[in-house]
Structure formats: C-alpha cells, structure tokens
Amino acid sequence: MSPSPKLDRTEYVEQAFLFQLLGERIAKQVPMQELLEQTRHELLSTTNLPLAISFLLTELKHSGLMSPAMSRLGHYFTPFQTYLISESEKDTGRFSIGSALLVLQGDAEFRSRIGAPTRGGNDDQPARPTGYDVTDDPPAESQAAFFFQFEVLCRNRLNYDRGLTAMSGDPIYSRPFAKWILDLRAQIGLVDFADLLYLASTYYKSQLQEKGLPLDGKGPFLFGQKEGRIALANRRKDPVYLFSAMHRHLGYPEVPRPKPIDETIDLIPQMARRIERLESRIQLMEEERRASLDITKFYEKHRPEPPTLDELP
Numbered sequence: 001m002s003p004s005p006k007l008d009r010t011e012y013v014e015q016a017f018l019f020q021l022l023g024e025r026i027a028k029q030v031p032m033q034e035l036l037e038q039t040r041h042e043l044l045s046t047t048n049l050p051l052a053i054s055f056l057l058t059e060l061k062h063s064g065l066m067s068p069a070m071s072r073l074g075h076y077f078t079p080f081q082t083y084l085i086s087e088s089e090k091d092t093g094r095f096s097i098g099s100a101l102l103v104l105q106g107d108a109e110f111r112s113r114i115g116a117p118t119r120g121g122n123d124d125q126p127a128r129p130t131g132y133d134v135t136d137d138p139p140a141e142s143q144a145a146f147f148f149q150f151e152v153l154c155r156n157r158l159n160y161d162r163g164l165t166a167m168s169g170d171p172i173y174s175r176p177f178a179k180w181i182l183d184l185r186a187q188i189g190l191v192d193f194a195d196l197l198y199l200a201s202t203y204y205k206s207q208l209q210e211k212g213l214p215l216d217g218k219g220p221f222l223f224g225q226k227e228g229r230i231a232l233a234n235r236r237k238d239p240v241y242l243f244s245a246m247h248r249h250l251g252y253p254e255v256p257r258p259k260p261i262d263e264t265i266d267l268i269p270q271m272a273r274r275i276e277r278l279e280s281r282i283q284l285m286e287e288e289r290r291a292s293l294d295i296t297k298f299y300e301k302h303r304p305e306p307p308t309l310d311e312l313p
Helices: 008-028 034-039 048-062 067-072 079-087 097-114 140-154 160-168 175-184 193-199 202-210 225-233 239-252 267-289
Strands: none
Touching: 008 097, 034 048, 048 067, 048 193, 067 079, 079 097, 079 160, 097 140, 140 160, 140 175, 140 202, 140 239, 160 175, 193 202, 193 225, 193 239, 202 225, 225 239
16 A cells, blocks of 8 residues: 655644534534535635545535545545545444544544654665564654554454555554554454564563574564563453553553443433323323213314215215
C-alpha cells in the first residue's frame, strides 16, 4: 500500500475540529450532507480541508457514501481513516458513524501534537536476514499510534486483516514497522499479543545481548525497554490490562468504547401504557359488578345502516 504524505500540523488541527463538529451535530439526527455543507464554511480556508470536503460532498450526493471519495484522496486522508468510515457505512456492521468520528477526532488531535513523520527513518541501515531493520531508539509516536489504532480494532471488533492493512499505509510508521504490521495479520489470534510485543522490543534484544546470543533472525525491535517489560508482565493475561498500561505510559488518546444499548429509555413509556390498560380493565370490571356497564359505547360509530327492502334493487 502506497504511504500517505506528511501533512502540516494545521491540517490535523482542522480535521480534529471537523470531526468534533460532525460528532456533536450528527447526534441531533441531521443528515450528513447538510452537516458537511455547514461545516465546510466554518473551517480555516488556508488549509486543504474545505476542498476535500467539497469532493466528499459530491460523492456523498452521488452514491450516499464517503469512503470511496476518501480512498481517492489518499494524499490527504490516511488509509486507516478511510477504513473507519467504510466500516461505519456498512448496513450490517455494529460500528456506528458516531464511534468513527470520536476515533478520528482523537487521532487527529494526537497527530496535531506530535506531527506526522515521513517514512524512511531507518531505511539506510543494513537489513538483517529477516528483511527487517534494527533500531535501538524506537520513536515513541509510532508506538503510541500503533497501540491506539490496534486498540480501536480490538474494542470495536473490526476486521483485523483489513484494519492492519490500512494501518500499514500510515505515514507515521517506518517501512520496517509497516512490514511488521502486515506480518501481524497472520500471527494475531494464534500467538499471544503480549509475546509478539515482547519479541519486538529492545528489552528482548538487551536480554539476548546479555546472554551472548546472536541477533540474526530476530527482530524487528520496534518497541522500547519499557514497552517490552510491560508486555512481559502481561503475558497470559487479559489484553485489557496491557492496553491500559500502554495508555498510561505512552499517553495516546483514550479509545472510545462502544456504549451498551440503554433499554431503560423505553421502560417508563411501556409501563405507562400497561398501567392505562390495567385501569381500563379495572373500570370495566367495576361497572359490570355494579350492573351499570353500557356496552353501546363499544359499538362501531358511523357505521352505515343496512339498506331496507324498498332500497334494494
């Protein structure tokens, strides 16, 4: 997958503002076409986001979807952003557009704080026999972005194959990191995720060096010492504890969790209707007991009288 280019910080600031506005106003059952039409006039005109919205609006009016237009704007939107919108637009999916907008807002705010580094940070180093590059100083922003995006997939039960493929096209990852993410598609679910993190950390590398073991065929070492220790401590445990620890130490945005359906909203109206029916039945029973029940009020009103013999043809 071809990588997306680096965007200026102001683009991510305006993206975060856009997704926040859409999330707040879509809760009022306003159509997405009207929302895009309104919000594009509220954005900073010196950025490219208003132009992107115009293209999205044209595709939305034509097909009713935004994800095809976002995929054509691969130079502006990352594949992971496009993937989230495409999942929210599925009729059979449980991932709502509200959840997607919350994730996109957090992702844009995160990128506005750290920037979006380009690929190729480790490409000049000699490759190991496995085809990976080995680095002693993994960038913290790449680790934080990975845990944030991967936790989004896990929390919302999205497709790992398509989700990890979309993550690998993000410009925040170096080529070795992107290749490791692609290889993760065949390992996730078969190998404990904490073990995979531990084997890809510099903490595991330092343990090999202390024991005098060769590094050939090992790696890539994409996570730091701290992340390796956390992964080792959370082996064979619930991944929720692992994500919680990584969130505290890496400081990436909190992943929105799916909200359970609140069934108590309709409980009071249902009880009110049942009470009304009970009151009507009790009233009928009381009238029948007092012999004052008038059944004529249950007759059909405005019912036409049957024709007389003289009126018959």
